[in-house]
Amino acid sequence: MRKFIKIAAVALVILVLGFAVFFFVFAASITERTLNPIIARPPYQVSERARKLHETLFVADMHADALLWNRDLNEDSPIAHVDVPKLIRGNVALQAFTVVTKTPRGLNIERNTPDTDNIFWLDLAQRQPLENLFSLTKRALYQAKKLHEYAAASGGKLTVIENKRELAAYLERRKTEKITAGWLGIEGAHALDGKLENVDVLYDAGFRMMSPSHFFDNDIGGSAHGVEKGGLTDLGKAVIKRMEEKKMLVDVAHASAKTIDDVLAMATRPVVVSHTGVKGTCDNQRNLSDDQLKRIAATGGVIGIGFWDTAVCGEDAAAIARAIKYAVGVVGADHVSLGSDFDGSVRAPFDTSGEALITEALINEGFSDDDIAKIMGGNVERLLMAYLPD
Numbered sequence: 001m002r003k004f005i006k007i008a009a010v011a012l013v014i015l016v017l018g019f020a021v022f023f024f025v026f027a028a029s030i031t032e033r034t035l036n037p038i039i040a041r042p043p044y045q046v047s048e049r050a051r052k053l054h055e056t057l058f059v060a061d062m063h064a065d066a067l068l069w070n071r072d073l074n075e076d077s078p079i080a081h082v083d084v085p086k087l088i089r090g091n092v093a094l095q096a097f098t099v100v101t102k103t104p105r106g107l108n109i110e111r112n113t114p115d116t117d118n119i120f121w122l123d124l125a126q127r128q129p130l131e132n133l134f135s136l137t138k139r140a141l142y143q144a145k146k147l148h149e150y151a152a153a154s155g156g157k158l159t160v161i162e163n164k165r166e167l168a169a170y171l172e173r174r175k176t177e178k179i180t181a182g183w184l185g186i187e188g189a190h191a192l193d194g195k196l197e198n199v200d201v202l203y204d205a206g207f208r209m210m211s212p213s214h215f216f217d218n219d220i221g222g223s224a225h226g227v228e229k230g231g232l233t234d235l236g237k238a239v240i241k242r243m244e245e246k247k248m249l250v251d252v253a254h255a256s257a258k259t260i261d262d263v264l265a266m267a268t269r270p271v272v273v274s275h276t277g278v279k280g281t282c283d284n285q286r287n288l289s290d291d292q293l294k295r296i297a298a299t300g301g302v303i304g305i306g307f308w309d310t311a312v313c314g315e316d317a318a319a320i321a322r323a324i325k326y327a328v329g330v331v332g333a334d335h336v337s338l339g340s341d342f343d344g345s346v347r348a349p350f351d352t353s354g355e356a357l358i359t360e361a362l363i364n365e366g367f368s369d370d371d372i373a374k375i376m377g378g379n380v381e382r383l384l385m386a387y388l389p390d
Contacts, residue, residue: 028125032069033079035345036188036255039315042353050360053369059355060094060377061339062304063185063253064343065276067117067143068100069365070126073158080350082257084158087180093377094161094384096209096274098185099143100344101136104216107345109310112225114190114216116208131351137198139190144205151182158182162206170382182383185274188214189221189239195237199242208388209274210235210243211251212259221263222256224285227322231258234290236267244269245388253304253339260292269387270300275339277311280326281319286310290330295333302379304339307344316348320363324375333371337379342371 022255046054066073066082073332076085087095121138123132131138152156159181161167168206170181182260184207191210192198202210212218219225220236230246232240240263245249249265252260263271273296277287287310288296296303305323306312312319338358342348355376362372 028070029079031122031125032071032343035295036069036079036343036348038079038081038348040350040354042351043120044354044357045173046259046356046360047363050356050363053169054356054359054376055371055384057359057373058094058377058381059090060093060096060353060380061092061097061159061342061355061378062272062302062338062339063098063306063344064095064340064342064352065098065100065187066342067097067146068122069343072146072153072368074154080351081340081348083087084180084352086351088157088376090351090355092140092180094176094380095180095182095352096185097143097147098184098187098209098344099140099191099207100187100214100273101139101146101191103214106176109225109284112216113227114218118307120192120313123133127361130271135193136191136216137193137195137201140186140202140207141205141294143201147184148181152193161266161384161388162182162208164385165390167381167388171379179381183208185209185211185249185253185381188218188223188343189236190214192220192239194219194235196238196242198244198278199239199248203246203248207247207248209251209252209272211274212239212255212263212360214254217256217371220281220316221259223254224256224261225254226256227367229256231234232262233257237262237363240266247387249387254286257292260296264295267299270302270383271296272301273303273339275306275311275341275344276311277306278323278330281323281329282311282313284310293327293330293335294297297335300383302337302383304337305325307338307340307349308344311341315347318364319351319360321365324362328367328371328375333367333374334379336375338376
C-alpha cells in the first residue's frame with residue numbers, strides 16, 4: 001500500500017508539473033494560433049494598376065488587437081495578422097493598436113455577462129506581472145508599455161504617434177523611408193477600473209481613443225452584446241466629457257444603441273467607430289444602421305469597416321469592399337475607412353501585408369482613385385491631424 005501511495009504521489013506531481021509546463025509555455029501561443037486563423041496566406045497577387053495605386057496611398061487601419069498576444073511585433077511571425085514587417089510590406093502607414101483588458105467566457109454578439117474574465121487566464125499563461133491579474137488599468141498600461149518598447153527596439157521602423165507634431169514629423173520621414181507607425185486605443189472603458197481619474201492615467205500612457213464598452217455592459221455604459229444594453233451612466237458621461245477635454249477620440253464600436261445615442265447627444269468632437277459592419281450588407285446585432293452611420297458622420301467622424309465575416313458577411317476583400325461601398329453610399333467617402341480587427345480572435349481573410357487586395361476590390365467596385373485614397377487611410381490621417389492633441 002505504501003508503495004502504491006508513493007507511486008500515486010509521484011504520478012500526481014509529474015501530472016501537475018506537466019500541466020504547469022504546458023500552461024505557462026505553450027497555452028498562450030496555442031490560444032493565439034487557434035483564435036486567429038488566416039484564410040489566405042501570402043504572397044498576395046493584385047493587378048498592376050492596383051499595385052501601383054496602393055504604393056501611393058497612406059493606408060490606415062483603425063483597429064487591431066496585436067498587443068494582446070505574447071510576441072515581439074518586430075518579428076515576422078507566421079501566425080500574426082499584424083507585425084512591423086507585415087505592416088511595411090502592406091504599405092500600412094498607421095495602425096491603431098487597440099487594447100483588450102477583459103472578455104467574457106462564451107463571447108457572442110447577442111448577450112454576455114461581465115462575471116467571467118478570459119484575459120485573466122491569458123495574462124496568467126503569459127506570466128505577466130501579478131498586478132495585471134487584478135487591475136484592468138494595469139493590463140492596459142502593460143500593453144501600452146509593450147508598444148513603446150517594440151518601437152524603441154525597431155531601429156526606427158515603428159513610431160508611436162500621440163500628437164499632431166509627432167504625426168507631422170512621421171509623415172515627413174515616410175516620404176523617404178519604409179516605416180510604419182501606431183497609435184493606442186482601448187476596447188471598453190471598464191479599463192478605468194471605475195475611476196474617472198484613470199482617464200488621465202491612460203492618456204499619459206499614450207492612449208488617444210477609447211470605447212465606452214466592449215462585449216458586456218459595464219459601469220460606463222451599455223454594450224450591444226450585454227444584458228441590459230442601457231445607455232451611459234453618470235460616470236460614463238463624466239468619462240466622455242473628460243476624454244473630450246483631453247482630446248481623446250470616443251469610439252462607439254460595440255456600444256449599445258442607447259449608449260451611441262447618449263454619446264452623440266453630448267459629443268462636441270468627431271465620434272468614431274474603430275471597427276464595425278453595416279446592417280445594409282450584413283444585418284445582425286453587431287452592425288450599424290443607416291441612421292447610426294449618418295449621425296456618426298454628422299459629427300465629422302470616421303467609420304472603420306471590419307474585415308471579418310460577422311462584419312461583412314463574407315471572408316474576402318470583395319465582401320469588405322461591398323460593405324465599404326454601401327457605407328459610402330449612406331455617408332459619403334469622407335467618413336469611411338478600414339477597421340480590420342486583425343489579431344482580434346477572428347478568421348482573417350489575409351494578413352496585413354495583403355491590404356492591396358482591398359485597393360483592388362475597391363477599384364472593381366468602381367471607386368475613383370481619390371475616393372480610394374480617402375477610404376484606405378486619408379480620412380484617418382485628416383482626422384488625426386485635426387483632432388489629436390497639439
